[in-house]
Amino acid sequence: MLVNFPQVEFAIYPAVxxxxxxxxxxxxxxxxxxxxxLQSLSPSTSFRVNLRLLEYCNTRFSxxxxxxxxxxxxxxxxxxxxxxxxxxxxxxxxLRYLIEKFFxxxxxxxxxxxxxxxxxxxxxxxxxxxxxxxxxxxxxxYLTPDFVxxxxxxxxxxxxxxxxxxxxxxxxxxxxxxxIDPARIAHGLAQLQMAIANSTLIGLLFLVVRNExxxxxxxxxxxxxx
Amino acid sequence: xxxxxxxxxxxxxxxxxxxxxxDYKKAIETADINLETAKRLELIGFEKTANEIRGIIKQVRxxxxxxxxxxxxLWVAGKVSKTIEEKQLDPVKNLFGAMLIHxxxxxxxxxxxxxxxxxxxxxxYGDKIPQEGDSLQRTDRYRYSIQRFPDRWEVRAILDxxxxxxxxxxxxxxxPGYGFSIEEVLKERPSRTFELYSQEMYAQIxxxxxxxxxxxxxxxxxxxxxxxxxxxxxxxKTLGQ
Numbered sequence: 001m002l003v004n005f006p007q008v009e010f011a012i013y014p015a016v017x018x019x020x021x022x023x024x025x026x027x028x029x030x031x032x033x034x035x036x037x038l039q040s041l042s043p044s045t046s047f048r049v050n051l052r053l054l055e056y057c058n059t060r061f062s063x064x065x066x067x068x069x070x071x072x073x074x075x076x077x078x079x080x081x082x083x084x085x086x087x088x089x090x091x092x093x094x095l096r097y098l099i100e101k102f103f104x105x106x107x108x109x110x111x112x113x114x115x116x117x118x119x120x121x122x123x124x125x126x127x128x129x130x131x132x133x134x135x136x137x138x139x140x141x142y143l144t145p146d147f148v149x150x151x152x153x154x155x156x157x158x159x160x161x162x163x164x165x166x167x168x169x170x171x172x173x174x175x176x177x178x179x180i181d182p183a184r185i186a187h188g189l190a191q192l193q194m195a196i197a198n199s200t201l202i203g204l205l206f207l208v209v210r211n212e213x214x215x216x217x218x219x220x221x222x223x224x225x226x
Numbered sequence: 227x228x229x230x231x232x233x234x235x236x237x238x239x240x241x242x243x244x245x246x247x248x249d250y251k252k253a254i255e256t257a258d259i260n261l262e263t264a265k266r267l268e269l270i271g272f273e274k275t276a277n278e279i280r281g282i283i284k285q286v287r288x289x290x291x292x293x294x295x296x297x298x299x300l301w302v303a304g305k306v307s308k309t310i311e312e313k314q315l316d317p318v319k320n321l322f323g324a325m326l327i328h329x330x331x332x333x334x335x336x337x338x339x340x341x342x343x344x345x346x347x348x349x350x351y352g353d354k355i356p357q358e359g360d361s362l363q364r365t366d367r368y369r370y371s372i373q374r375f376p377d378r379w380e381v382r383a384i385l386d387x388x389x390x391x392x393x394x395x396x397x398x399x400x401x402p403g404y405g406f407s408i409e410e411v412l413k414e415r416p417s418r419t420f421e422l423y424s425q426e427m428y429a430q431i432x433x434x435x436x437x438x439x440x441x442x443x444x445x446x447x448x449x450x451x452x453x454x455x456x457x458x459x460x461x462x463k464t465l466g467q
Contacts, residue, residue, distance in 0.1 A: 005412065020307075024300035050412040052419045052432050056439060060246070122414045127435050132235040134325065142324035143279045143306070143317075150232045168235070168321070190303035194283075197307035199317045 005048035006077055006216055008115065010123070011041040012159055013222040019193045019203070020226045027193070031186035038180065038209060038220055044159075047123045049073070054118050060128065061117035062110040063135045063146075069114050072107050076177050077216045103177045112175025112208040115219060116147065119206075124155050132168075145170040145195045145203070159221055165202055170195045175208040192224050199226060231318070233260060234269075234325045241332055243437065247382050248371040249362050250340050257333035264326055275315055276323030282309050367466045370438075370458065379454045381440040385466050389418050389433040392465045400464045404457055431461065438462070 017030060051070035058069035066072070074080075081100045091097050113133075120126045130151060134144040149156070149169040157163050172188040185207065192203030203224035211218045237260035244253035264270070286305045287298075295301045310317065362371045370383035397420075398408055405424035412419055422429040429442045440461065442454050 022304075024297050024304055027300050027303075028297070048412070050414065050417070050419055052411060052430060053414070053417050053434065056417075056432050056434055060242075121416055121434065125416060127416060128437070129236050129239045129435070132238060132325070134321075134328075137324045137328045141280050141283060142276055142327070143283060143320055144324050148235060148321065148325075150235055152232065167232075168318075170321075187299055190300045194303050194306045194310070195317060195321075197310040197317060198315060201317060 005050060006073065007046050008049055008216065009043035009046045009211070009214075009218045010119070011038075011043045011218065011220050012161075013037070013041065013220055017189070017222065017224045018226065019189060019196070019224050022189075022193065024190075027186050027189050028182070031182040031189060034185055034207075034222060035180045035182040038207065039211070039218075041220065043218070045123075047119070049115075049118065050122070053122065054114050057117040057121070058110055058114040061131065061133050062113040063133070064106045064110050066107055066110045069107075069110055073111055073114075073217075076103060076108065076111060076210065079210070079212065079215060108175045108177040109173075111177075111217070112173045112206070113146070115175075115208050115217065116171065116173045116206045119219065120149065124151075124159070126151060126155055143194055145191060146173050147171040149204075160202065160223060162202075166200050169202050169204055171204040171206055173206045173208065177210045180207075180209055189224070196224065196226055201226075231269075231322050233263065234322050234329065238325060238329055238332065241329070241336075243384060245336065246437075247362065247369055247384055249364075249369055250336050252369075253336050254333060254340070257329055257336070261326075261330060261333065264329075269322065269326060272319045272323030273326055274323065275319040276321075276327060278313075279306075279310065279315060279320045280324075282306055368462045370462060372454065372458065374451075377443065379442045379444070379450075381438075381442070381454075381458050383438040383440070383458075383462055385436050385438060385462065387466055388436050389416060392418065392433065393467045394418070394465075396464045396467050397461065400460055404460070429457070433465075438465070 013034060022030065051073060054073060055068065055070040058066065081103070083100055084098055086097045086099060117131055120131055121128060126149070130149060132148040132150070133146070134148050135146055138144045138146070149171060150167055151169055152167065154163065156169065170192060172191050174184050174188050185205070188205045192205065196203045205222035205224065207220040207222065209218050209220065237256060240256045241253045244250070244256060283302070283306055286302050290298045290302050362369060368383055368385045370381055373380045401408055401422060406422040409421050410418065411421055417432070417434045420431040422431070427442065427444045429440060432439045440458060442457065444450055444454060
């Protein structure tokens with residue numbers, strides 16, 4: 001029986017970001033500030049991840065066709081990189097053999113999306129029909145976020161720190177197994193800037209970041225309003 | 227207005243659920259009902275907003291390319307959001323318009339798949355002729371499909387009740403009849419996960435809302451298919467009692 005459930009820590013970025021009049025430079029600065037602050041935030045809660053259910057979330061909510069996210073989640077959390085075989089001969093001059101595999105951005109992205117769905121269902125108690133993955137429409141050039149969340153019972157009130165909010169909630173998910181890249185955070189902010197323009201909708205940036213010290217993933221929620 | 231529109235997202239999820247199960251006819255049926263509702267509610271205008279914003283994005287991206295803007299993505303976002311404000315376009319209409327377009331396209335793609343499947347001759351399947359019993363099974367309480375993988379059998383099912391109403395006590399009574407002992411991995415509010423062990427078999431059951439995924443590892447004996455089917459039907463029937 002599975003007894004070792006990975007633990008994920010969850011923190012809320014304290015400030016609500018008002019994105020309305022932000023210029024590209026200001027968005028970049030904001031992304032830098034988020035990136036610099038994240039790992040000093042103290043977690044507001046933590047949750048155990050049932051890997052079987054995470055795999056279910058992966059098959060139902062992630063964009064890329066990656067299987068066995070449960071096993072990948074385990075390896076990526078620990079930072080386990082597989083070693084490759086090397087020939088006994090030295091490599092030709094100026095060349096080096098590949099000795100360790102690299103983490104895949106697609107797998108990392110899948111972990112992020114599956115974890116977002118897992119968080120909404122297992123921690124916030126939403127049902128799967130309240131979560132819409134709008135990525136296919138986004139790929140075709142329409143303006144949509146990664147996810148639309150129809151939280152009709154206002155179960156996210158505690159994390160949004162608001163009791164009343166307009167639906168749907170629009171979310172972008174970014175995952176980092178290596179270093180946090182502020183440029184990718186800026187892209188997430190920019191996408192939400194467009195998606196919530198001219199409205200009172202709330203944008204959520206869900207950041208999934210591997211914590212080297214803890215050998216596990218931490219998740220951060222950044223709230224955005226116009 | 228909020229509740230009027232949530233159905234578009236639920237419809238897409240429902241269609242995806244049926245596709246997950248391999249129930250394409252039901253998927254088309256669901257899409258048709260909801261597209262009809264959208265028509266009745268006169269939501270077609272929302273698609274116009276979605277297409278207008280799509281056109282704006284396309285135009286601004288082109289401009290950014292021509293002007294060789296440095297941080298193109300952020301520049302485009304700034305300009306697009308400004309245009310949306312100026313033109314007073316509604317992002318909710320845009321979103322649901324885009325989702326309606328997606329629902330319609332999804333319906334077309336599934337219909338196309340179904341049509342091409344029905345035109346497939348037995349010859350073109352070659353040695354991949356589906357074995358009897360692989361197709362979708364329906365009762366009034368559940369629908370399920372079985373897929374055979376090299377090392378296991380995978381079952382996808384949709385019950386008429388959610389996980390919270392599962393009769394787990396009954397399941398614990400019935401499964402020892404197949405030599406299984408049951409352990410619950412983690413009980414969480416909207417989901418349940420079980421592992422089943424026997425001398426020769428191993429199985430996992432994962433339930434989320436009204437969906438069930440079952441993996442069964444069993445020796446490849448001539449009666450394996452029959453045995454798997456019997457176990458699945460017992461599980462699904464019992465959970466719904």
